[in-house]
Amino acid sequence: MGHCCSKDVSAVNNEVINSIKHPTPPNAAAVEVAPPATNGYANSFAASPFQSPLPAGVRPSPSPARTPGRKFRWPLPPPSPAKPIMAMMRRRVQGKQQPQEGQPITEDGGGEGGGGERVAMGSGTGGLDKNFGYPKNLAAKFELGKEVGRGHFGHTCWAKGKKGELKGQPVAVKIISKAKMTTAISIEDVRREVKILKALSGHKNIIKFYDAFEDENNVYIAMELCEGGELLDRILSRGGRYTEQDAKTIVVQILSVVAYCHLQGVSHRDLKPENFLFTSRDEDAPMRIIDFGLSDFVRPDDRLNDVVGSAYYVAPEVLHRSYNLEADMWSTGVITYILLCGSRPFWARTESGIFRSVLRADPNFDDSPWPTVSPEAKDFVKRLLNKDHRKRMTAAQALTHPWLRDLNPAVPLDILIFKLVKSYVRATPFKRAALKALSKAIPEDELVYLRTQFSLLEPKNGYVSLNNFRVALTRHVTDAMKESRVLEILNVMEPLAHKRMGFEEFCAAAISTHQLEALEGWENIATEAFGFFEQEGNQVISVEELTQEMNLGPTAYSAVKDWIRSSDGKLSFIGYTKFLHGVTMRISNARHR
Ligand SMILES: Nc1ncnc2c1ncn2[C@@H]1O[C@H](COP(=O)(O)OP(=O)(O)OP(=O)(O)O)[C@@H](O)[C@H]1O
């Protein structure tokens, strides 16, 4: 996938704001999503939480609250069957707004003439191979019934099994029209949706996959039928919000499935209440995640760059076109915020307004009902809605957050540990000493997570080595993990093959300075850590050595100089925290240019 956007943040912000004006339907009415906020702030849906949005005929919508303008993916080549819908919306307003010069007009097929479905490069779909290699005998296996749901990419029907284990059983069949697959990318999207569903099916909160079929006109995905409706509808039926305790049971299920996907190297990229279905009408029925239509494989250190998702739930770094799994955690934060207060954290009348809010606004934690929400719940949401993706909790971390602790949820292995340990074993002794000092100062709440992860590595006599990491990861291997090449991380952890790590060192290796910086007690943690560093690791260091340690060039000499105490040539407190933090965003971006 693509690489990091190398522009500085403010430039990117403006670019995003500008660019979203055109790819989204410029018709304000078409994207108006809620009544005017009563308090003038953008996050309220006090009157009606999910007033909606799309112009009649654009997208059949079972609930007025469904996310409007939900699929955006631009300005890369036209990738999906959602494109014709966006194209149609744009055609509607063609007379009102001309495309700007330089605007990529081919993304939805370019020229706005004709009225028929547009196709890739304006050259027809003749060259596209729409053969998926799936069996063609759907009718022999299932009897299709009435429609139960509809999305941008397809519609889903009730069906009944005719043969084998599913004989007489109700199932769901998602039908995706081949006519809408107008590009190689959109075909690949469907192929990947099936592949991911097949590989991940089996987790208790993922919809169970039965089989995929095709004929000349459609692809059919047969899966478990969920008769309990969407999470969105349950939120609405409860007047827009859940009690904290009920919200917890929902959030734990979301985290459990997200943690599983992430360990497999799959980013869902479209987490929202519409994509979680209850298996039955029972109040306490479990949820299943559906719709891997926008999901993708991503290696731990890779960055994705295609802007996909649903406006209310999209993470800032997705709009910046450089993101990884943390983007799903942002969406999880948005869902949790909605569950707890009944309002959207980022709201505006137009899609571009929503994006602006996502990039710049701080969610409101002051108005009702937030004063009555527990501090743990607020902390939980804030640690997911951090605009700096490096500071966000992972799903496995979130499962150990104090807010959820009374539910004692199962915590899976976290791929973040592998990434951090990999960096640690390759770090200089000076950096390791700095991290060791920091690890001695971390609060008990963070230790809960580390203890859980350490025990998942099944230490032998209190120690882990590369083999523990290998065994722990390969225990969960599926075809998805192979495809996303998650296992390759073990190769770069090779220095650990000749090393044993006890829990104390594991803590130093597996902590993220960025995440700790986001804690309210960071100042105290850093001060205490510096005390430990002074006792053990703080050595005399020259400007040249420090810049080298931090992987900076000579241009950084003047900044780095101030971080070394003139009295004894060792790192000052500020120097220590800067060193832990690593290079700044600006320098870091510059280095990628
Ligand atoms: N297994 C299922 N059981 C019951 N209903 C289902 C099932 N799968 C999908 N649906 C219904 O069909 C709708 C559309 O399905 P899905 O989200 O997979 O399609 P999509 O076109 O990819 O959607 P989107 O527009 O969100 O991308 C769902 O919102 C849901 O209401």
Ligand SMILES: [Ca+2]
């Ligand atoms: Ca969906």
